[in-house]
Amino acid sequence: MTGRIELPDLQRLLDQGAQLVEVLPEQEYAEEHLPDAINIPLKRLDADAAAQLDRSRPVIVYCWDGL
């Protein structure tokens, strides 16, 4: 089940080694993104794209405002 988190938990999980994924389109990622986030746009999120993620570590996804 997905955990919905806010900023304090985000920072705690990142400190513990979680992976951060921005799911916005490539151009928006290029303009500005959170430190060390990788970009996997939602429209391209499939098994191949997800293969770059480490399954043994938590994954945090984010977009602009959760909508």
Added chain:
Amino acid sequence: MSPRAACRLEALGFEAVYDYVPGKVDWLAHGLVTEGEKAGELRAGDIVRDDVVRAGLHERMGDVRGRVEASPYGFAFVVSDAGCLLGRLRKAALQGAHDATAEDVMEPGPATIRFDTPLRSLVERLRARDLQTAVVTTPEGTLIGVVARDEAESALAG
């Protein structure tokens, strides 16, 4: 968008998936570091000043007035015990009855901006409304300080 991405990752077999629902807008509004082409853009958080006078709801104008006179500003802000912005005390209110409380004379709900407001658009808005300062708070409403228009203009002029 991120809730669907989280669902998709779970469907792909990922077990520890979290959704930072407030998203990039929340991160930016807290003034946190970013990367990318626009990461170096001048924003309100780069020049915000936190030396504004803060007053409690029940403080009397006679007590607040002296602090304001010793500050670079002609106004003060009313905040809760936790620092949440509740109102503004304009010069006229400060010069009123000595025994009036901040709650009695404050202007509630002043307009605010966030750390990540771009300075260029902020200056345009302040000029259009003939305002000299903008009030900066966190997304939760905690008062950070003010951005002065002349300082924003100087920063943009480089």
